[in-house]
Amino acid sequence: MYNYTILIPMIPLVMFLVTGLLGMKWKPIISGLLGTTGLGISWVLSLMTAITYFFGGHHAEAFPTIIPFETLWLTFSETLQIKMGVLLDPISVMMLVVVTTISFMVHIYSLGYMHGEKGFQRFYAFLSLFTFSMLGLVIATNIFQMYIFWELVGVSSFLLIGFYYQKPSAVAASKKAFIVTRFADLGFLIGILILSFITKTFDFGILTNPDGAVFANAAGLSFMGVSAMTWAMVLVFMGGAGKSAMFPLHIWLPDAMEGPTPVSALIHAATMVVAGVYLVARLFVVYHFQAPDALEVVAYIGGFTSLFAAVIAITQYDIKRVLAFSTLSQLGYMMLALGVSGYGGEEGLGYMASVFHLFTHAMFKALLFLGAGSIIHAVHSNYMYDMGGLRKYLPITHITFLIACLTIAGVPPLSGFFSKDEILVAALEHNKLLFAVEFLVAGLTAFYMFRLYFNIFWGKDRHYHHTPHESPLTMTIPLMFLAFASVFSGFLPFHSLVTADKMHFDTHLHLGVAVPSVLIGLLGIALAWLLYKKESKTPENIARKLGVLYTATYNKFYFDEIYLFITRKIIFNYISRPIAWFDRHIVDGFMVGIGTVTEKVSYRIKGMQSGQLQHYAFMFVAGALILALVLVYYM
Amino acid sequence: MIEGIPIQHFLIVSTLMFFIGVAGFIMRRNLITILMAIELILNSVNINFVIFNRYLYPDQLQGHFFAILVVGIAAAEASVAIALIINIYRKLKNIDVENVNELRY
């Protein structure tokens, strides 16, 4: 019935191979169209899958987990095998829709945005590669397949961030992104190893069985006072945190904005960065039943990241960086929601809210990035002080951007309101402190988003190189589509579609939470309106008053510098360099030393071969005497 | 066999002679002197052969014959050595052993 689902990732793979290997030969636009068409087919197939899966049958009880395709890929031992397959359950079907939708939009958008760029077909090849990897990740039937595609996603992100490979900052950013996530993946890998050791399986189907039979071995296993399962799940989360740029592994994401803007929209806002959330959601049963401590960690890290990123976002001037920090903050929300979630029925509200927010966030954040791309396309700058009064020139961009800002600020009845509200409710039920944090962040979010909005679209005109003009249709259609999705996706009945135990449960609007959260959102907007609607000195004055605090925030609390210090100074200078030195001079020196000593000694004893007959005679007689002494008198 | 003289006395004499020869061989520079030192060594060995023959195995003459053969070899050796020395002298205009070191390392 679902056999065609294998085509969803395969089409982008074929597109990647075709455009990658043959694309050089033909006109660039053909690659673009080919890629877009391919992805369009994937998108349609995904939608078909989603519709048949969610609405096709009458699911009185839980949604089934379907594996329409699976093949053995590698055998480790009799029990441990890696399979490649397609797994359909509510969350993966939902993710299929998200990924293909955003990817398709980005494909269309890039036709306009990347038009005339050198390496156009390369761009499309990489996009296809990324989409393939991301889809493979989403439909993974086992944790190792997920890890495989996890890595592929990482590398395609690396390639796309470094797309402008002649720009040193882009190269550095791509390197940073890859290495940081790779470091996180090490944790993921070790987590997988521990899990596989305990359970002897990689299969999600077995792992996420709520009865937890496979974890029987784990009882009593512990390391440094923490149980093995907690270790495993924290390490797995480390992988997720790396991809989702959770604090303290967040540093790569702002830099990743060096990539082309559509890439930022696709990878660094809507799809790849939510892979971490997806991973935790995917293993939620394991977290919840086997390692509740690890889930606690997830919640706190999520909460802290969302606050931390929101604070930084207020001070940034690069519009893509503001959006990047906003992404961080929203990802923190999702993680937190998972962290505070329970299992089954109403208890699983957090899980549902997280996935819901993942969905809506993908739509409105992609919209924001694509809108930002449209703006950058028009003014050729990333900095908001180069912008102002653009609402006249870019009407469609303006409207869609405004919708997105309202959505993220949580203004009802836009989609962001629903998902965020449910997260807040879940947090409130579980942990008051985290609720307070998130509540504050909701206000901050509204404030920095509207700071951005007012700075770009209102205020004075700047000196533009040429009059900004609205982007071509290829770029505005995706904007409009996503705006539409942002507005209406809030009404999707997620509580009956994607839940922790795959069962339907009822949700209702929690007015005690909703009203204050809307109010604080509006407060943020109002504050931004006061400060940034018109050009004024007030923000600068406030900044000056805050002094060190402001500078620290502006410099992202110097985390980049700290990491740079650790890598450049410590790893390079204090580990690598001494090792290189040690190798050359001590180890190799020892080996060469053996040679040198041999040579030296032979030079020395060469003197014995003096050609002087009498020396020989002396040696001979003395040697004979010594031998005689030894043999006759000692032995 | 000489009544009243133990074999040890002979042997001590020959030993001393032998090591005098060795010392001469090592000390002296002149090739001919070295040759003479060798003759001393050979001679002391000859004495030993004869003594052992006389004192320990008087029923045979093996030591005796060995001594004779050694004398013959010594003659051969001396003749070749002297030929060499003369040749060296022609080349180097002296016969210091230190100058004959072509075979060093």
Next chain:
Amino acid sequence: MNILTLLIVIPVLTITGILFTKDLKGARLVSAIGMTAQLVVAAILVFMYLGARKAGVTDEMLFTADYMWFKTLNIRYAIGVDGIAVAMIALTAVVVFAGIFASWEMEFLSREFFISLILLATGVFGFFISLDLFTMFLFYEVAVIPMYLLIGIWGSGPKESSAMKLTLMLMGGSALLMVGIFGIYFNSAPDGGPLTFHIIEISKIQIPVEAQRFFFPFTFVGFGILGALFPFHTWSPDGHASAPTAVSMLHAGVLMKLGGYGAFRVAMFLMPEAAHEMAWIFIILTSISVVYGAFGAIWQKDLKYINAYSSVSHCGLVLFALLMMNETAMDGGIIQMISHGLMTALFFALIGMIYGRTHTRNIYEMGGLMKVIPILSVVYVIAGLASLGLPGLSGFVAEMTVFVGAFQHTDVFHRVVTILAASSIVITAVYILRVVGILLFGPVKDPHFEHLEDAQWYEKLSMYTLVIAIAGIGIAPLWLSNTILDSLKPIVEKLAQVAF
């Protein structure tokens, strides 16, 4: 004729053929034909092997032959292959084939070059098919000696000293190895009866444990030196840096694998008790190799040095995996051998090609090559990604199998070293991306490089052969892995008999 003997006969015929040629054109043509034939034979061998296994042949070794050639010491020309040997032979055939094309323009003393190169290959093929320790050792020496000439004559930089260092250190290894082999030989009949060099026969008896304790370190270190075991790896950076392209390819790609192959086929297989007792020492050394090599690579600025240190790291992982002594880890170790063989050969081929164009190997003097020589650069990126273990390329399969296998041990020691070794994947990423970033990306630093020519057809042939092999293993590793797993069974069983 036995198909395995054919693997030796073809190179010998090729060498003979080269003797009748006059210049570079003839020599390379004959070499190319010979090595293509070799590749074909290797491919046929693979299919014959798989076919035989599928048909249910369960012998430990297939295609065996056995001729006495030195009766007094019972030395035999005994040949036969299992899945591992077949895989190694296929690897060798591919690398040699690529190597011939990578040295297509070897102007200087070209006939002699190709003769030495193919002689080296002959030794390697002989090594892998031999079942007789002495014959194996003989072929090993045949493989090592031409290396001296190849580096000393056709090398670059301080080639004489590098060649000397490499050869002397490998000879030192050979000396240890010889002690080990004779130790095995003289203990091969503890209950009386004729002594033997035949691996399979020895594996059926038990060498006295006392003797094992004495001779295992000799044998293992002897092979370990060739496999760049810390701290005996220092020949590798210098040797590789000075060697001409094809030699680096063959050496890092194939010759270093002789070490890993011998380490388990001879040292561990025949002396399992001592292997168990002493594994911990070598596990520590190899884990050091893995991390240390990777860190060492970060600081280098010569492309070949980077790759040489990377080889130390990767080959350390091979021995590390083998010493874990369970099926999965050893399987991973062998895949790692093959994978590393292919990708390091590709690396060295690329470095040679880049050096041939820019005349420098210092990464800081280059930059932005992606713009000028895109094909080479893309392949370089692929090689780099394979090296850092990207799924879909061979390195990933190998590393993951190793780590999963190594992690099956329950004690803390094995866990810690496994995690330590696993951490190398991050460090690998650091140095690979550093090189890629400096060398290929960024603006073109030297205006002279603006007009470099991209790959020629023979270079493409050489690169693509290797890339296809790497990707092939990476995408569909199952058949390889299963073949190896099957063949590992007797070895693992033998090791398990004495375990714990």
Next chain:
Amino acid sequence: MSFNVVMFYVFSAIILLFSLLTITSRRILRAAVYLLFVLIATAGVYFLLEYQFMAAVQLTLYAGGIVVLIIFSILLTHHISHLFEKPELTKLLMGTGVAVVGSFLTIYTILTYPFPEIVTTTPLPATMENIGAQLLGVEKNGYALPFELISILLLAAMIGAIVIAKKDKSKNSEI
């Protein structure tokens, strides 16, 4: 104390004294003459031992032949009045050191070794008949083969000596 005993000690003293003088003398011709005395005294010892043939050989071959040969060569290569410089200290030390140590070692061994006091076998007189029969005999105790070997050796040495000492006209004509 019999005459023989006295004579032995006299001969011994001569041997040792002139041996020493042979190697220490700074005039080479004198050294040769001292060597002659040593050889003659050795011959005397042989006489005391009743090996007359041996003593005769010693006198004729050694004293008469070799020493003359040496003296000839001295005359060919030296001025009579040539005075050697003293030997170097290191060599002196080396030579005497080895000699002293070696002598002590050997003499100690000789003195501690239990030589048989009485030998009961009947002595075989070294008469010319016995010597002749054995030296040229081929049966037990026959030395014909070594004898022949020595003769060939002597022949070879003679030819060798001539070849070596011959002036190489083509090459060394200028010397």
